[in-house]
Amino acid sequence: MPVQKTHRVVNEPKISARYLADFMAASERTRRTILRGCKYQPIARLVQHDEAKSTISKFLRDGEGSTATLTEKANGLRNRMxxxxxxxxxxxxNADYIDRFAEVFPDLDLPSVEFHPPGKANPIELNGVKVTTEIQFRLRRLTKTNKIRVGGAAFRYAKGKSLSPEVANWQSAFMLGYLHQTVTEPEAEPEGQLCLTIDASGGVCHRAPTDAVSRFNNMDAACATIAEWWPNIAPPDTAVF
Incomplete structure (x- = not known):
């Protein structure tokens, strides 16, 4: 009987904005563990929260205010065959994720601006590393002088655990830098206060910090290190290819 494969190998350096934020806040030992998980990806299905994130994104864009629709959606997932x-x-x-967000939503300090669908978020390349990102919805406002300011929001969730503010700062800083490289709306300028990492478990909306530009430059530099380390990252001991 042939041995069943357990992992697939990502040959070229590639990391998500989420894991890049984790990487920036981590010790060197943990950094190598993060990169091992990015390079050697389990073949087994993993629990994803796509349905919860799309539900919450729509709820926020619709601006309903009442969390009854979230509770109804969570119950629908639990009752689904x-x-x-x-x-x-x-x-x-996914139902737990939605229920938790409904619980913390009343205390969530979101900007009073327009929320729009996320659209497509293409990867960018930083120092030889492809960096992907998720945008759950986009933000837009007009200044008093009719200048366009834009932003984007990403969700983070870990059941029963709040997101580290330092990790959130890195991820929101990445969002600002990412939008500076990818924004396509004419005359629109990304704004740090509209670049958010929303902790759906802890109920905190983390805006890009005041040092977001230098943080993004540090992430750019860190990607050079990631590209250098990538060929020599050893697989997990139990991995079968």
Whole structure:
């Protein structure tokens, strides 16, 4: 019987904005663990929160205010038929995510601006590393002099655990730098106060810090290190390719 493969190898350096933020706030040992997970990705299905994130994004864009629609959506996921134990866990985890956000939403300090659909978020390359990002919705406002300011929001969630403010600062700083490189609306300028990392578990809206530009430059420099380390990152001991 052939040995079943457990991981796939990502040959070229690639990391998500989420893991890049984790990387920047981590010790060197943890940094190598993060990169190992990025280079050697498990083949087994992992629980993702796509349905929860799209539900919450729509709720915020619609501006309903009442969390009753979130509770209804979470209950719908729990009552949905599942074809396997994994699918059951997937639905329940997404329902937990939505319920937690509904609980913390009243205390969430969001900007009073326009919220728009996320659109497509293409990867960017920093010092030889492809960096992907998720944008759950975009933000836009007009200044008193009719100048356009834009931003983007990413969600983070860990059940029962608040996001580290330092990690959030790195991720929001990345969002600002990312939008500076990718914004396509004529005359629009990204604004730090509109670049958000929303902790859906802790109920905190983290805006890009005042040193976001230097942080993004540091992430750019760190990607050179990631590209240098990448060929020599060893696989997990139990990995089968």
């Amino acid at each position: 599942a074809d396997s134990d994994f699918d059951r866990d997937l639905l329940d985890h």
